[in-house]
Amino acid sequence: MTDSTIAIIGGTGLTSLNGLEITRREVMHxxxxxxxGPITHGVLAGREVMFLARHGYGHTIPPHRINYRAxxxxxxxxxISRVVAVAAVGGITAEMYPPRIVFPDQIIDYTWSRGHTLFEEDLSHVTHVDFTEPYCSELRQCLLASARSIGLDAHDGGTYAATQGPRLETRAEVDRLERDGCDVxxxxxxxxxxxxxxxxxGYATCAVVANWAAGRGEGAGEISMEDVEKNVSEAMVNVRRLLEAVIPTM
Structure with missing residues (x-):
């Protein structure tokens, strides 16, 4: 058992963490x-942290096949006791433009057939957890304060729509998400x-707006993967700056 308490889960564009002084890799069953993949242990900005690439270190696991429970x-x-989860998203509302960083405060789940709970086998009683506020407010505020301290264009709040993937959404689906109150x-x-x-x-999402969602943005044409990659690459430079700023404050 390590005395590190902070984990960073990297999404698209963040399969490794520049600046992390790696001390060891741990295979967990x-x-x-x-x-x-293995958990990478290391030191970032003077603090022990752990890092895990959500899609695998070769970015080979699609969203619906990720073993989230494991x-x-x-x-x-x-x-660990706290998680900063980095994820690429599409912007729905006007304030969610690429390549902005967003710290959502709500979420709506549109996924299906994923292993979504730890409480389903060999139970002594049925367990429910409160999910009124899905993200840790303290951790979100740490992220927001650090983003502002280094001059990042970051947005406080918003509702994250979690869809099944791996395909992108249709324009009509995005219209529905917006009617439901979703921002990314x-x-x-x-x-x-x-x-x-x-x-x-404690869990908070650092969402990187990689593209306008279907039917949004100037021109509202097909989503260009080249543009997505460009925006993610640009934003991840800022994410790495943010992580180096926020880790010492946690």
């Missing part, structure tokens, strides 16, 4: 199968946030 169980049992759309926000709550982990 869980009751829910294999995680996305990932969160492994991190918890490695000794991604494919990995759930069940990750819910599992973190079941495990008692």
């Amino acid at each position: 869980t009751p829910y199968g294999e995680p996305s 990932n969160l169980w492994a991190l918890k049992n490695a000794g 759309v991604g494919m990995t926000g759930m069940p990750e946030a819910g599992l973190a709550r079941e495990l008692g982990l």
